[in-house]
Amino acid sequence: MGGRFKNAIFEFDGFNATFETGMDQQGRFDAHIEVYGEHKLVLIQYDTPYIRQLPTTLHISETIGNSFEESVIRPTYKDTYVCELEYFYEVVTKGMPPKTTPEDYLQDLVIFKMMIEAMK
Numbered sequence: 266m267g268g269r270f271k272n273a274i275f276e277f278d279g280f281n282a283t284f285e286t287g288m289d290q291q292g293r294f295d296a297h298i299e300v301y302g303e304h305k306l307v308l309i310q311y312d313t314p315y316i317r318q319l320p321t322t323l324h325i326s327e328t329i330g331n332s333f334e335e336s337v338i339r340p341t342y343k344d345t346y347v348c349e350l351e352y353f354y355e356v357v358t359k360g361m362p363p364k365t366t367p368e369d370y371l372q373d374l375v376i377f378k379m380m381i382e383a384m385k
Contacts, residue, residue, distance in 0.1 A: 273380050284380075304328045311345060318344050 270287030294313040299306065308324040323338040341348065356363050 271380070271384060273383070275376070316344075318342060318347075321345050 269289065270285070273284045275282045275284065294315070296311040298309045300308075304327060306324075306326040308326075310322045310324060312319050312322070320339045320342045321344070323340065324335070325338070326333070326335045328334075343351075352364075355361055
């Protein structure tokens with residue numbers, strides 16, 4: 266597809282993570298975080314940032330003995346941006362430490378640079 270899709274596998278202590286990104290001409294949006302365990306899968310689905318108040322959903326698939334269970338949880342009907350802004354307000358007004366620090370952001374940039382270098 267002309268290089269419009271990129272994939273990376275990251276090796277961490279004790280686990281691996283994959284990253285995929287790309288664009289095509291389909292009328293859909295797909296952003297999610299998926300975690301695979303031996304007997305359980307957890308998926309956080311961000312449907313689209315372009316529809317106001319569209320909630321994030323948590324999908325859980327789990328095998329317990331001979332039973333397979335799936336559930337969908339909507340912890341809130343607020344969209345992710347509202348949750349982020351409310352949390353940022355709490356951090357600023359109450360002096361709380363942010364969950365993600367500037368040092369974390371810098372590490373993200375280091376990882377992005379490594380990905381770009383590997384694509385050359």
